[in-house]
Amino acid sequence: MTLSPEELSRLNQELSAKSPLEITRWAVAEASGRALVSTNFRPYEAVVLHLCATVQPDIPVLWVDHGYNRPATYRHAEQLKEMLRLNLKPYLPRISAAHREAVHGPVPTTEDEAGLKEFSAVMKLEPFQRGMRELTPAVWITALRKVQNPNRAGLDIVTLDKNFGAVKVSPLFHCSDADLEAYLAAHRLPNEWDYFDPAKADDKRECGLHATWGAAAMAGAAA
Secondary structure, three states: OOOOHHHHHHHHHHHOOOOHHHHHHHHHHHHOOOEEEEEOOOOOHHHHHHHHHHHOOOOEEEEEOOOOOOHHHHHHHHHHHHHHOOEEEEEOOOOOHHHHHHHHOOOOOOOOHHHHHHHHHHHHHHHHHHHHHHHOOOEEEOOOOOOOOHHHHOOOOEEEEOOOOEEEEOOOOOOOHHHHHHHHHHOOOOOOOOOOOOOOOOOOOOOOOOOOHHHHHHHHHHO
């Protein structure tokens, strides 16, 4: 799908009046069989996964399992995989968490920005890029919301993702926590609050998937 800035603006204006389910239906239809949804099984991810599985039951679900997830997150992933019959496509880094820690030490803290970006490039961005390359989506559906952090507030429902060369659609972009709580309750879906992303180390940071620095980090990891 090719969109000019004017078309993108018009499309986002039109879709802002639609429900998350309607946006998901539009995204899947536009993909012509090449839609993909990504997840990390963080809080409220069950919502976007339920929407996508409702519209296209066999939609590929790209999950980078970097090996640092907490036990509750792994149990949540298994629960949703069974409940929603997810077509889960896990991608792992080329180095295990145990191997990385033995050689390079613990995950960097927020005080080591360069170290965190390098960690993210190797443990998260490279396997994600590999997944996108192999699954070749035309439309990438995400659970991004504008309330999550300042970087995401500057995005929109539909964006052209330069890091991975796909049209990125975020059906929940304008949703509040209360909206998602209501959806979970209405569909009797579980949630998971023990999630932690070591590639961010802080909820207000980006891991690189949805930030412009991600492309440079991936190039550096490949080199």
